[in-house]
Amino acid sequence: AQSVTQLDSQVPVFEEAPVELRCNYSSSVSVYLFWYVQYPNQGLQLLLKYLSGSTLVESINGFEAEFNKSQTSFHLRKPSVHISDTAEYFCAVTPGGYNKLIFGAGTRLAVHP
Amino acid sequence: DTAVSQTPKYLVTQMGNDKSIKCEQNLGHDTMYWYKQDSKKFLKIMFSYNNKELIINETVPNRFSPKSPDKAHLNLHINSLELGDSAVYFCASSQFSGTETQYFGPGTRLLVL
Numbered sequence: 498a499q500s501v502t503q504l505d506s507q508v509p510v511f512e513e514a515p516v517e518l519r520c521n522y523s524s525s526v527s528v529y530l531f532w533y534v535q536y537p538n539q540g541l542q543l544l545l546k547y548l549s550g551s552t553l554v555e556s557i558n559g560f561e562a563e564f565n566k567s568q569t570s571f572h573l574r575k576p577s578v579h580i581s582d583t584a585e586y587f588c589a590v591t592p593g594g595y596n597k598l599i600f601g602a603g604t605r606l607a608v609h610p
Numbered sequence: 611d612t613a614v615s616q617t618p619k620y621l622v623t624q625m626g627n628d629k630s631i632k633c634e635q636n637l638g639h640d641t642m643y644w645y646k647q648d649s650k651k652f653l654k655i656m657f658s659y660n661n662k663e664l665i666i667n668e669t670v671p672n673r674f675s676p677k678s679p680d681k682a683h684l685n686l687h688i689n690s691l692e693l694g695d696s697a698v699y700f701c702a703s704s705q706f707s708g709t710e711t712q713y714f715g716p717g718t719r720l721l722v723l
Binding site: 529531533535539540541542543546548585587591592593595596597598599600602603605 | 614641643645650651652653654655658666700702704706707708709710711712713714715716717
């Protein structure tokens with residue numbers, strides 16, 4: 498069975514400060530890793546994903562995540578956040594070839610001016 | 611053009627009633643999903659259909675019955691609604707693969723009184 502743990506339920510941060518949202522996973526098979534973002538009262542959107550190759554993946558809006566196989570982690574980082582980054586962030590995995598997303602509990606990122 | 615749409619957006623109903631939620635995608639995907647997000651924002655897959663065939667059926671009560679009339683539509687019918695069914699229900703679609711991005715609808719907020 499697979500599980501995803503997001504270590505922080507809420508992360509408050511000031512605008513232009515760096516942020517890291519932590520994600521660890523557990524699986525007996527290989528997984529693909531995803532970060533999704535949910536803005537208030539909206540559906541989820543893909544932020545970035547790791548499938549294979551370079552362990553550092555980037556999104557178009559400045560987020561990056563690094564896959565660490567030995568620590569079974571996929572932490573999300575941004576060097577300088579904006580007010581508009583305020584949202585719920587979900588880490589997820591799909592086990593092997595299966596297409597069901599298994600989500601963590603989410604991390605609420607609150608960016609303050 | 612909305613990629614994944616759901617109707618209705620809000621649903622308020624009494625315990626014991628039967629209700630349906632409709633989902634349509636215009637992305638040409640062959641796989642569709644229903645996810646449930648509870649009051650603590652936890653997301654869990656309920657069902658997945660690939661080319662109108664049920665491929666994932668998590669431990670969901672029999673009161674929930676998905677139906678896929680064609681690849682572009684996946685509806686969810688709920689019988690004998692209970693208080694615990696109150697949640698946000700998200701439809702999603704993708705191509706069939708654990709690597710593919712899932713595209714989510716805006717959600718249907720169900721409140722059972």
